[in-house]
Amino acid sequence: MTGTLLKIEGLTKAYPGVVANDHVGFAVAPGEVHALLGENGAGKSTLVKMIYGLVKPDSGTMQFRGAPYAPPEPRAARAAGVAMVFQHFSLFEALNVAENVALGMENPPKMRDLAARIREISQAYGLPQDPARLVGDLSAGERQRVEIVRCLLQDPKLLIMDEPTSVLTPQEVEILFRTLRKLSAEGTAILYISHKLEEIRALCDGATILRGGKVVGSCTPREKTARALAEMMVGGEFAVTDRAGRSLGAPVLEVRGLSLPPMSQFGPALKDVTLTLRAGEVLGIGGVAGNGQEELLATLAGERPSAPGTVLMKGVDISGLGPNPRRAQGILSAPEERLGHAAVPAMSLTENTLVTGTIRKPLTRNGFINMNEARSFAEEIIQEFDVRTPGPHVAARALSGGNLQKYVIGREVLQGPEVLIVNQPTWGVDAAAAASIRQAILNLARKGAAVIVISQDLDELMEVADHFCALNEGRLSAPRPTDGLTIDEIGLMLGGAHGMEAAE
Structure with a gap:
C-alpha cells in the first residue's frame, strides 16, 4: 500500500x-x-x-x-x-x-x-x-x-x-x-x-x-x-452487561401451535410455533434473516390475528386482540424496521411518542393530545437512553440510525411492559449504546418483565438470554439453556435441526 x-x-x-x-x-x-x-x-x-x-x-x-x-x-x-x-x-x-x-x-x-x-x-x-x-x-x-x-x-x-x-x-x-x-x-x-x-x-x-x-x-x-x-x-470506559440477580417466575405469555400463512409473496409461513415465556425471563430467538422473525413479532404484537387459543397472556386467550388492547394488557414491541414501522419519519420525536404510548402513558386527555405530556415523555426517553439529538422537536428521520434505535427501545422500556418483544435491538448501534440497551433489557427482566429478544447477533443472545430458540423457515426449535450451549449446537439449530436432533 x-x-x-x-x-x-x-x-x-x-x-x-x-x-x-x-x-x-x-x-x-x-x-x-x-x-x-x-x-x-x-x-x-x-x-x-x-x-x-x-x-x-x-x-x-x-x-x-x-x-x-x-x-x-x-x-x-x-x-x-x-x-x-x-x-x-x-x-x-x-x-x-x-x-x-x-x-x-x-x-x-x-x-x-x-x-x-x-x-x-x-x-x-x-x-x-x-x-x-x-x-x-x-x-x-x-x-x-x-x-x-x-x-x-x-x-x-x-x-x-x-x-x-x-x-x-x-x-x-x-x-x-x-x-x-x-x-x-x-x-x-x-x-x-x-x-x-x-x-x-x-x-x-x-x-x-x-x-x-x-x-x-x-x-x-x-x-x-x-x-x-x-x-x-x-472517549472513556463503558459498562459491562450484568445479567446477575434475576429469578424466573410464573408463565406470562404462551404460544400454542401457532400457524399462519406468509405475510408477503416471498415471506415464510409460521409453522406450529410453540413457546412459554416466564416472568423475569429473557428468551433469545436466533435465525438467519427472512426465516419468520418479522412474522412472529407482528403476530405476538397483535398486528396479525391468529386462531383462537394460539396466544395466551396469563392464561387468557388474546389471539384476536389488536395492538392497542395488547398494550393495555402489557405486551409491547419494537420491530426491526425502525424508520417507517417503529417510528414515522416526518413526525417529531414528541409526536412519535403517540405511536405506541397513548395506552400506558397520559398522553391524551378527553380524546385530545396532551402535547406537554408527550414532550415530557420524549425528553425522558432522550435523557435516559442518551439519544443524541438537539431536542424532542426534531423529526425521526433526522436522527442517525443508532440514535433512533435507542429512542424506539427507550420508548417501549419506559412504559413498563409486562412482556417486551424486540427484533434486532442493537442493529446499527455502537458498542457503548449496545451495552446500554442490553442492560436496559436485563434491568427490565430483573423487575419481573418477560422479554423476547429476536436477533441475528448470536453473541448478543448468549449475553442476555436465559434460553435460546432457533427460527428456521417459520419453525421454532425447542428452547435450550444458553449456559453451556456451543456454537456448533447453535449452528445445527439455525440450520433446522430441531427437538431431539438439536439435543443430540
Missing part, C-alpha cells in the same frame, strides 16, 4: 442544530482496508455520503487519484471509480438478479451478455450468483452479493461498505471477508463502517475514529483490543 488514493482535508457539513462533520481529514491508500469508527451520530454516514456524491460539503476539499474530487451526484462518483454498498439493500424483489444489476448501470449491455458477466465476476470473487434467480427468493447474504457484484462490474478503485455484516450468518461473513481481501490484494481500497469491532480487528489495516463529527484519533485495529477501540470511540 503505497501512495494515496483518497485524501480528505477540512471536510465540514452542518445541518440545523448539529455539525455532522467538523473539519474532517484522513487518507486512504490503494489496496487499504480502512475502517471508520465512531458512536452513533459521530458523522460516519454523512462523511461517506459526501464521498459518494449524495451530500455536498459546506467546506473542505477531497482528492481522488491525485486530482480534485467533488462529485455532484453518485453517478459522477461511480464514473470516477467510487462504489458503495449501503446498509439497506436497494433491490426489487419481483425482478431477477440480472435485471436488478442492470437498473444500477448507466448503459447496461444486452441481458444475455450481462448475465454472462455476472457469472464471471461472481465466480472470480467467490460470490456464486445465478443471474436468473428472483431477488425475492434470495437470503439476506445472497442479496448482499447482488449489491457487491453490481459494484464490481464498475471496476471500482474505492469500495465503501456501510454495516455490511449486520444481516449475515458467520459463514456468509467469512465469504464476504475472503472477497474483500481478494479485492484489497488487487489494489481496490475499501472504506469499511461497522460496529462489530472484532471484525474490524480481523479485517482492517487502519482506522479513523470520529467523535462528535471530529477526527479524534487513528490506529491500526489489530494492535488494539475491541474494548480499547470502543473506549477510543466513546
Whole structure:
C-alpha cells in the first residue's frame, strides 16, 4: 500500500442544530482496508455520503487519484471509480438478479451478455450468483452479493461498505471477508463502517475514529483490543452487561401451535410455533434473516390475528386482540424496521411518542393530545437512553440510525411492559449504546418483565438470554439453556435441526 488514493482535508457539513462533520481529514491508500469508527451520530454516514456524491460539503476539499474530487451526484462518483454498498439493500424483489444489476448501470449491455458477466465476476470473487434467480427468493447474504457484484462490474478503485455484516450468518461473513481481501490484494481500497469491532480487528489495516463529527484519533485495529477501540470511540470506559440477580417466575405469555400463512409473496409461513415465556425471563430467538422473525413479532404484537387459543397472556386467550388492547394488557414491541414501522419519519420525536404510548402513558386527555405530556415523555426517553439529538422537536428521520434505535427501545422500556418483544435491538448501534440497551433489557427482566429478544447477533443472545430458540423457515426449535450451549449446537439449530436432533 503505497501512495494515496483518497485524501480528505477540512471536510465540514452542518445541518440545523448539529455539525455532522467538523473539519474532517484522513487518507486512504490503494489496496487499504480502512475502517471508520465512531458512536452513533459521530458523522460516519454523512462523511461517506459526501464521498459518494449524495451530500455536498459546506467546506473542505477531497482528492481522488491525485486530482480534485467533488462529485455532484453518485453517478459522477461511480464514473470516477467510487462504489458503495449501503446498509439497506436497494433491490426489487419481483425482478431477477440480472435485471436488478442492470437498473444500477448507466448503459447496461444486452441481458444475455450481462448475465454472462455476472457469472464471471461472481465466480472470480467467490460470490456464486445465478443471474436468473428472483431477488425475492434470495437470503439476506445472497442479496448482499447482488449489491457487491453490481459494484464490481464498475471496476471500482474505492469500495465503501456501510454495516455490511449486520444481516449475515458467520459463514456468509467469512465469504464476504475472503472477497474483500481478494479485492484489497488487487489494489481496490475499501472504506469499511461497522460496529462489530472484532471484525474490524480481523479485517482492517487502519482506522479513523470520529467523535462528535471530529477526527479524534487513528490506529491500526489489530494492535488494539475491541474494548480499547470502543473506549477510543466513546472517549472513556463503558459498562459491562450484568445479567446477575434475576429469578424466573410464573408463565406470562404462551404460544400454542401457532400457524399462519406468509405475510408477503416471498415471506415464510409460521409453522406450529410453540413457546412459554416466564416472568423475569429473557428468551433469545436466533435465525438467519427472512426465516419468520418479522412474522412472529407482528403476530405476538397483535398486528396479525391468529386462531383462537394460539396466544395466551396469563392464561387468557388474546389471539384476536389488536395492538392497542395488547398494550393495555402489557405486551409491547419494537420491530426491526425502525424508520417507517417503529417510528414515522416526518413526525417529531414528541409526536412519535403517540405511536405506541397513548395506552400506558397520559398522553391524551378527553380524546385530545396532551402535547406537554408527550414532550415530557420524549425528553425522558432522550435523557435516559442518551439519544443524541438537539431536542424532542426534531423529526425521526433526522436522527442517525443508532440514535433512533435507542429512542424506539427507550420508548417501549419506559412504559413498563409486562412482556417486551424486540427484533434486532442493537442493529446499527455502537458498542457503548449496545451495552446500554442490553442492560436496559436485563434491568427490565430483573423487575419481573418477560422479554423476547429476536436477533441475528448470536453473541448478543448468549449475553442476555436465559434460553435460546432457533427460527428456521417459520419453525421454532425447542428452547435450550444458553449456559453451556456451543456454537456448533447453535449452528445445527439455525440450520433446522430441531427437538431431539438439536439435543443430540
